[in-house]
Amino acid sequence: MTAKHPLHYHFGEVTELFHYIYEVCETAGIYIDWSGTAQTVQLYRSEESFLSGERYIGAIQYEGSNQFQKRWPSTVSLRFRRANLSFILKYCLEQIEDYRKDTNKEPFINPNAESIAFKFTSLTDETKQVISKIKEVLCIANYV
Template identity: 45%
Template sequence: MNVLEYRFAITPVFHFIAAKSMEAGLYLCGGYAKQTVQLWLKDPTVENGKRRIGAIQYEGSNDYTVKEPSMVSWRFERALLPDGLKQELEATSAFRRDRNDGPPVNPSAQSIAFKFETLTDAAKETIERIAAVLQRYA
């Protein structure tokens, strides 16, 4: 099943993030993972013109037939980000959860991660703010 075709209670969050990512100019690629789409940045310095920078992922369940996922993670791998984009994403602390344990903002974690459980007004505002940052680098 295509990850964008799931119909969970949390799916509106996943779709909103995916739509805002595409509006910002990122490319989405489903790959082979049943719960993740990869995010790619157009980059003229890379051979095929695109560079992977992160992912959107359902979280909270490994077996969807037993339990639906309860959260959506929008993460960006620090090592794969252009410096300016990394700095701007680091400046956003709302909905941050770089690691499951410890402080929500953890500069030594592999990813800058934003995790959402519902599509509230605050979540929409944060997602739109992040998308505006992404659009400047896409």
Template identity: 45%
Template sequence: MKMFEYRFAIAPLFHFIASKSMEAGLHVCDGRGKQTVQLFMNDAASEKGKKRIGAIQYEGSNDYAMKEPYIVSWRFERALLPDGLKQDLEAITAFRRDRKEGTAINPNAQSIAFKFEALTDAAKETIEAITAVLQRHARR
């Protein structure tokens, strides 16, 4: 799938996460957005109109001409995840930011959200851990 062709400093991070999502077996769909791609458990789920399980999104700016986004959010909708997948994603705490304010990890927030600002070794390690969890559950 052709991803957004932005030249933002964090674009390689966005593409890395999207690639890892596909490697894990998720279907990535652009949904005609300019900053977000939607994630589905598989191709059939998106074609049958099932709800997405998550998204990858540029954050930090709504006007790219004025300011580049500086965060990539990889989030998963708690209410739409199978229980085992939800529990395994909840267990990963690095780079978590479930809400904009308050505690970083909030089990009552709508999403399990991971927010990255650079493709550091620590970020890669967490992205690989998330990918491994997704792979285990996508193949069931």
């Protein structure tokens, strides 16, 4: 059985959250690619950067379950790979601390972790505000 695109799953509120983050990234000018995985889409600075072979800058991913038939995911992560970010993008993303969970153990905000990770469990006004801050950073960094 081949994996479905992550946008085609229906897990209730966590699906709304995934879709919301996906749409926000698109409107910020981020190019989103799906490489056949069930849980993840990769983020690129632009379609041109993707086509030219640049490395992905981040990902949107369902987390909390690898077996969707048994248990739905409980979290959506929006993470950015530090090594693939421009200085300005990395610096600005580091300034956003709400919902950060760069590692799964304390301290959650860890400048030595591979990724700057934001983890969300529901779509609330508070999460929308944080996602909006991330969008602003993405727009500035891409000059959108």
